[in-house]
Amino acid sequence: xxxxxxxxxxxxxxxxxxxxxxxxxxxxxxxxxxxxxxxxxxxxxxxxxxxxxxxxxxxxxxxxxxxxxxxxxxxxxxxxxxxxxxxxxxxxxxxxxxxxxxxxxxxxxxxxxxxxxxxxxxx
Numbered sequence: 001x002x003x004x005x006x007x008x009x010x011x012x013x014x015x016x017x018x019x020x021x022x023x024x025x026x027x028x029x030x031x032x033x034x035x036x037x038x039x040x041x042x043x044x045x046x047x048x049x050x051x052x053x054x055x056x057x058x059x060x061x062x063x064x065x066x067x068x069x070x071x072x073x074x075x076x077x078x079x080x081x082x083x084x085x086x087x088x089x090x091x092x093x094x095x096x097x098x099x100x101x102x103x104x105x106x107x108x109x110x111x112x113x114x115x116x117x118x119x120x121x122x123x
Contacts, residue, residue: 002112009117020081022096033103038092047105
């Protein structure tokens with residue numbers, strides 16, 4: 001079992017930045033690809049970014065490409081999402097997730113999920 005706890009969300013003006021963290025416990029995340037997803041009110045959960053087990057490969061949704069950066073520090077058992085140039089449409093509850101496979105934009109392949117951290121971007 002892996003427990004995931006997100007932090008770093010908050011209220012920010014459009015154009016601002018936030019850095020989300022996802023701290024894992026229970027097991028080392030070395031064996032997991034990690035992903036970030038988000039869900040806005042009234043919308044389905046959507047893929048944001050993913051990173052391979054040792055961080056050599058990263059994947060992004062088109063909507064965040066060039067603005068967001070996913071990274072990981074396996075020694076700290078933590079995954080990060082640096083979010084720059086934030087837009088009001090980035091407002092959502094952000095979740096991190098762990099996948100025993102190779103990682104994917106599809107949420108149903110992930111095995112473990114955190115509770116989420118709220119990001120609100122004001123215009």
